[in-house]
Amino acid sequence: MKILLLILSLLSPVAAEELTRTIDAVKPSVVGIGTLQQARGPAIAFVGTGFVIGDGLTVVTAAHVINDLVNSGQGTTLGVLVRTADSAQFRAAAVIAMDKEHDLARLRISKGSALPALRLGDSNKVREGKALAFTGFPLGMVLGLNHVTHRCIVSAITPLATPAVNAKQLDGKTARQLSKPAYPVFQLDGTAYPGSSGSPLFDPETGEVVGIVNMVFVKGVKESAISAPSGITYAVPANYLKLPPSQDAR
Numbered sequence: 001m002k003i004l005l006l007i008l009s010l011l012s013p014v015a016a017e018e019l020t021r022t023i024d025a026v027k028p029s030v031v032g033i034g035t036l037q038q039a040r041g042p043a044i045a046f047v048g049t050g051f052v053i054g055d056g057l058t059v060v061t062a063a064h065v066i067n068d069l070v071n072s073g074q075g076t077t078l079g080v081l082v083r084t085a086d087s088a089q090f091r092a093a094a095v096i097a098m099d100k101e102h103d104l105a106r107l108r109i110s111k112g113s114a115l116p117a118l119r120l121g122d123s124n125k126v127r128e129g130k131a132l133a134f135t136g137f138p139l140g141m142v143l144g145l146n147h148v149t150h151r152c153i154v155s156a157i158t159p160l161a162t163p164a165v166n167a168k169q170l171d172g173k174t175a176r177q178l179s180k181p182a183y184p185v186f187q188l189d190g191t192a193y194p195g196s197s198g199s200p201l202f203d204p205e206t207g208e209v210v211g212i213v214n215m216v217f218v219k220g221v222k223e224s225a226i227s228a229p230s231g232i233t234y235a236v237p238a239n240y241l242k243l244p245p246s247q248d249a250r
Contacts, residue, residue, distance in 0.1 A: 019133060019151070019204040026200065026207050027147045028116045030135050032081035033061045033107075033198060035069050036090050044090050046081050046145070049136035049198040050107065051209065053241070056114025059107040060241060061198035062214060063098055066105045080109060081145055088145045102183070102240045103214050118200055121208030123237035126186065130154045134190065134213050134235070136199030143195075151204070152190025152233070160185045160214075160234070185234050186211050192233040201235045211235035 034046025048065030052058065059080055069078060079092040093107040109115075126132075135149045159182040186201065192213055201211035214234045
Protein backbone atom coordinates (compact mmCIF):
# COMPACT_ATOMS: atom_id res chain seq x y z
CA MET A 1 0.00 0.00 0.00
CA LYS A 2 2.83 2.40 0.91
CA ILE A 3 4.55 1.65 -2.39
CA LEU A 4 1.33 2.41 -4.30
CA LEU A 5 0.91 5.73 -2.48
CA LEU A 6 4.52 6.60 -3.24
CA ILE A 7 4.00 5.89 -6.94
CA LEU A 8 0.84 8.01 -7.03
CA SER A 9 2.59 10.89 -5.26
CA LEU A 10 5.35 10.79 -7.86
CA LEU A 11 2.92 10.67 -10.78
CA SER A 12 0.62 13.47 -9.64
CA PRO A 13 3.00 16.41 -10.32
CA VAL A 14 3.72 15.01 -13.79
CA ALA A 15 0.01 14.70 -14.58
CA ALA A 16 -0.62 18.25 -13.35
CA GLU A 17 2.23 19.56 -15.50
CA GLU A 18 0.83 17.78 -18.56
CA LEU A 19 -2.59 19.32 -17.98
CA THR A 20 -1.02 22.78 -17.66
CA ARG A 21 0.69 22.37 -21.02
CA THR A 22 -2.48 21.01 -22.62
CA ILE A 23 -4.60 23.90 -21.34
CA ASP A 24 -2.13 26.38 -22.85
CA ALA A 25 -2.46 24.57 -26.18
CA VAL A 26 -6.27 24.28 -26.04
CA LYS A 27 -7.22 27.82 -25.01
CA PRO A 28 -6.47 29.57 -28.35
CA SER A 29 -9.00 27.24 -30.02
CA VAL A 30 -11.85 27.89 -27.54
CA VAL A 31 -14.13 30.80 -28.45
CA GLY A 32 -17.25 32.47 -27.13
CA ILE A 33 -20.49 32.20 -29.12
CA GLY A 34 -22.48 35.42 -29.23
CA THR A 35 -23.95 38.30 -31.18
CA LEU A 36 -23.11 41.86 -32.16
CA GLN A 37 -25.64 44.68 -32.19
CA GLN A 38 -24.25 48.19 -32.45
CA ALA A 39 -27.27 49.86 -30.83
CA ARG A 40 -27.09 47.62 -27.79
CA GLY A 41 -25.09 48.28 -24.69
CA PRO A 42 -22.78 46.43 -24.53
CA ALA A 43 -22.73 45.85 -28.28
CA ILE A 44 -21.30 42.33 -27.93
CA ALA A 45 -22.97 39.62 -25.87
CA PHE A 46 -22.23 35.92 -25.60
CA VAL A 47 -24.04 33.04 -23.93
CA GLY A 48 -22.04 29.94 -24.77
CA THR A 49 -18.78 28.34 -25.79
CA GLY A 50 -17.44 26.82 -28.98
CA PHE A 51 -14.18 25.43 -30.31
CA VAL A 52 -12.36 25.45 -33.63
CA ILE A 53 -11.77 22.31 -35.72
CA GLY A 54 -10.67 21.39 -39.23
CA ASP A 55 -9.27 24.22 -41.33
CA GLY A 56 -9.40 26.75 -38.50
CA LEU A 57 -12.56 28.50 -39.71
CA THR A 58 -15.11 25.89 -38.59
CA VAL A 59 -16.50 26.19 -35.06
CA VAL A 60 -18.48 23.58 -33.12
CA THR A 61 -20.94 24.43 -30.36
CA ALA A 62 -24.20 23.18 -28.84
CA ALA A 63 -27.30 23.66 -30.98
CA HIS A 64 -29.28 25.09 -28.06
CA VAL A 65 -26.71 27.89 -27.73
CA ILE A 66 -27.46 28.95 -31.32
CA ASN A 67 -31.21 28.71 -30.70
CA ASP A 68 -30.91 30.95 -27.63
CA LEU A 69 -29.02 33.58 -29.64
CA VAL A 70 -31.40 33.46 -32.62
CA ASN A 71 -34.35 33.95 -30.28
CA SER A 72 -32.67 36.84 -28.43
CA GLY A 73 -33.80 39.49 -30.89
CA GLN A 74 -33.67 40.91 -34.42
CA GLY A 75 -30.91 43.02 -35.91
CA THR A 76 -28.05 41.03 -34.41
CA THR A 77 -25.06 39.46 -36.12
CA LEU A 78 -24.09 35.95 -35.05
CA GLY A 79 -20.42 35.28 -34.50
CA VAL A 80 -17.58 34.10 -32.32
CA LEU A 81 -15.50 35.99 -29.78
CA VAL A 82 -11.78 35.35 -29.88
CA ARG A 83 -9.60 36.17 -26.91
CA THR A 84 -6.51 38.18 -27.90
CA ALA A 85 -3.60 39.38 -25.78
CA ASP A 86 -5.42 42.41 -24.38
CA SER A 87 -8.96 42.36 -25.76
CA ALA A 88 -11.71 40.33 -27.43
CA GLN A 89 -12.27 40.22 -31.18
CA PHE A 90 -15.71 39.59 -32.69
CA ARG A 91 -15.77 37.64 -35.95
CA ALA A 92 -19.03 37.14 -37.84
CA ALA A 93 -20.03 33.55 -38.56
CA ALA A 94 -22.87 31.66 -40.22
CA VAL A 95 -24.55 28.40 -39.24
CA ILE A 96 -23.62 25.75 -41.80
CA ALA A 97 -25.10 22.67 -40.13
CA MET A 98 -27.41 21.88 -37.24
CA ASP A 99 -27.85 18.45 -35.67
CA LYS A 100 -30.69 18.99 -33.21
CA GLU A 101 -30.91 15.32 -32.28
CA HIS A 102 -27.41 15.41 -30.79
CA ASP A 103 -27.56 19.12 -29.87
CA LEU A 104 -24.64 20.02 -32.12
CA ALA A 105 -24.08 22.94 -34.48
CA ARG A 106 -21.33 24.01 -36.84
CA LEU A 107 -20.49 27.60 -37.69
CA ARG A 108 -18.28 29.00 -40.43
CA ILE A 109 -16.26 32.13 -39.70
CA SER A 110 -16.89 34.54 -42.57
CA LYS A 111 -13.59 36.40 -42.88
CA GLY A 112 -10.09 36.55 -41.51
CA SER A 113 -7.22 34.21 -40.87
CA ALA A 114 -7.62 30.69 -39.57
CA LEU A 115 -7.52 29.99 -35.84
CA PRO A 116 -5.67 27.10 -34.17
CA ALA A 117 -7.79 23.96 -34.48
CA LEU A 118 -8.31 21.12 -32.00
CA ARG A 119 -8.01 17.48 -33.01
CA LEU A 120 -10.96 15.14 -32.61
CA GLY A 121 -10.28 11.90 -30.76
CA ASP A 122 -12.16 8.60 -30.86
CA SER A 123 -14.90 8.91 -28.25
CA ASN A 124 -15.70 5.19 -28.62
CA LYS A 125 -12.49 4.47 -26.72
CA VAL A 126 -13.56 6.49 -23.66
CA ARG A 127 -14.40 4.36 -20.65
CA GLU A 128 -15.87 5.03 -17.22
CA GLY A 129 -13.24 6.40 -14.87
CA LYS A 130 -11.33 8.17 -17.65
CA ALA A 131 -9.84 11.48 -16.47
CA LEU A 132 -10.78 14.40 -18.74
CA ALA A 133 -11.06 18.20 -18.67
CA PHE A 134 -13.20 20.86 -20.32
CA THR A 135 -12.48 24.53 -21.03
CA GLY A 136 -15.09 27.21 -21.64
CA PHE A 137 -16.73 30.38 -20.42
CA PRO A 138 -19.01 29.59 -17.45
CA LEU A 139 -21.61 32.28 -16.73
CA GLY A 140 -20.68 34.04 -19.97
CA MET A 141 -20.92 37.81 -19.67
CA VAL A 142 -20.78 37.71 -15.87
CA LEU A 143 -17.17 36.47 -15.74
CA GLY A 144 -16.19 37.81 -19.15
CA LEU A 145 -14.18 36.18 -21.91
CA ASN A 146 -11.78 34.41 -19.57
CA HIS A 147 -11.08 30.73 -20.13
CA VAL A 148 -11.97 28.45 -17.24
CA THR A 149 -10.93 24.78 -17.08
CA HIS A 150 -12.54 22.05 -14.97
CA ARG A 151 -11.16 18.58 -14.37
CA CYS A 152 -13.49 15.58 -14.22
CA ILE A 153 -13.82 11.87 -14.72
CA VAL A 154 -16.39 9.97 -16.73
CA SER A 155 -18.75 8.81 -14.00
CA ALA A 156 -21.03 6.89 -16.34
CA ILE A 157 -21.87 6.36 -19.98
CA THR A 158 -25.63 6.64 -19.98
CA PRO A 159 -28.63 7.38 -22.24
CA LEU A 160 -29.23 11.10 -22.71
CA ALA A 161 -32.71 11.14 -21.16
CA THR A 162 -33.22 9.75 -17.66
CA PRO A 163 -36.79 8.48 -17.14
CA ALA A 164 -38.81 10.43 -14.58
CA VAL A 165 -39.65 8.84 -11.24
CA ASN A 166 -43.35 9.45 -11.78
CA ALA A 167 -45.70 10.97 -14.35
CA LYS A 168 -45.73 14.37 -12.60
CA GLN A 169 -42.03 14.78 -13.34
CA LEU A 170 -42.36 13.81 -17.01
CA ASP A 171 -42.26 17.20 -18.74
CA GLY A 172 -42.65 17.73 -22.49
CA LYS A 173 -38.93 17.90 -23.21
CA THR A 174 -38.20 14.63 -21.39
CA ALA A 175 -41.17 12.89 -23.02
CA ARG A 176 -39.97 13.90 -26.50
CA GLN A 177 -36.45 12.70 -25.73
CA LEU A 178 -37.68 9.34 -24.47
CA SER A 179 -39.63 8.84 -27.72
CA LYS A 180 -36.40 9.01 -29.76
CA PRO A 181 -33.82 6.24 -30.12
CA ALA A 182 -31.48 6.41 -27.14
CA TYR A 183 -27.83 7.23 -27.64
CA PRO A 184 -25.10 7.27 -24.99
CA VAL A 185 -23.59 10.41 -23.50
CA PHE A 186 -20.84 10.96 -20.97
CA GLN A 187 -21.92 11.75 -17.42
CA LEU A 188 -19.15 13.74 -15.74
CA ASP A 189 -18.45 14.59 -12.12
CA GLY A 190 -17.21 18.09 -13.08
CA THR A 191 -19.21 21.24 -12.41
CA ALA A 192 -20.37 23.18 -15.47
CA TYR A 193 -22.51 26.32 -15.48
CA PRO A 194 -24.68 28.19 -17.98
CA GLY A 195 -22.21 29.41 -20.58
CA SER A 196 -20.20 26.17 -20.48
CA SER A 197 -22.42 24.57 -23.13
CA GLY A 198 -20.39 23.83 -26.24
CA SER A 199 -17.09 23.52 -24.37
CA PRO A 200 -14.64 20.90 -25.66
CA LEU A 201 -14.16 17.86 -23.41
CA PHE A 202 -10.59 16.77 -23.96
CA ASP A 203 -7.88 14.33 -22.94
CA PRO A 204 -5.50 16.09 -20.49
CA GLU A 205 -2.47 14.39 -22.05
CA THR A 206 -3.13 14.75 -25.79
CA GLY A 207 -5.64 17.61 -26.00
CA GLU A 208 -7.82 15.54 -28.33
CA VAL A 209 -11.52 16.38 -28.05
CA VAL A 210 -13.71 13.41 -27.12
CA GLY A 211 -16.93 15.25 -26.24
CA ILE A 212 -18.91 18.47 -26.27
CA VAL A 213 -20.43 19.76 -23.02
CA ASN A 214 -24.19 19.56 -23.42
CA MET A 215 -26.02 20.28 -20.19
CA VAL A 216 -25.95 20.29 -16.40
CA PHE A 217 -28.20 18.23 -14.15
CA VAL A 218 -30.27 20.82 -12.26
CA LYS A 219 -31.84 20.23 -8.87
CA GLY A 220 -34.97 22.33 -8.51
CA VAL A 221 -35.38 25.57 -10.46
CA LYS A 222 -33.06 26.64 -13.29
CA GLU A 223 -31.29 29.19 -11.10
CA SER A 224 -30.08 26.33 -8.90
CA ALA A 225 -27.46 25.57 -11.55
CA ILE A 226 -25.64 28.68 -10.28
CA SER A 227 -26.51 28.85 -6.59
CA ALA A 228 -26.36 25.11 -5.85
CA PRO A 229 -24.69 23.23 -8.73
CA SER A 230 -25.23 19.49 -8.72
CA GLY A 231 -21.72 18.65 -9.91
CA ILE A 232 -23.22 16.43 -12.62
CA THR A 233 -22.56 17.43 -16.22
CA TYR A 234 -23.30 15.69 -19.52
CA ALA A 235 -21.30 15.72 -22.75
CA VAL A 236 -22.12 14.46 -26.24
CA PRO A 237 -19.46 12.08 -27.65
CA ALA A 238 -17.33 13.76 -30.30
CA ASN A 239 -17.78 10.92 -32.79
CA TYR A 240 -21.19 12.38 -33.65
CA LEU A 241 -19.30 15.28 -35.23
CA LYS A 242 -17.75 12.86 -37.72
CA LEU A 243 -21.14 11.75 -39.03
CA PRO A 244 -23.26 13.72 -41.53
CA PRO A 245 -25.53 16.12 -39.59
CA SER A 246 -29.10 14.84 -39.21
CA GLN A 247 -30.52 18.23 -40.18
CA ASP A 248 -29.02 20.87 -42.45
CA ALA A 249 -29.04 24.48 -41.34
CA ARG A 250 -31.93 26.50 -42.71
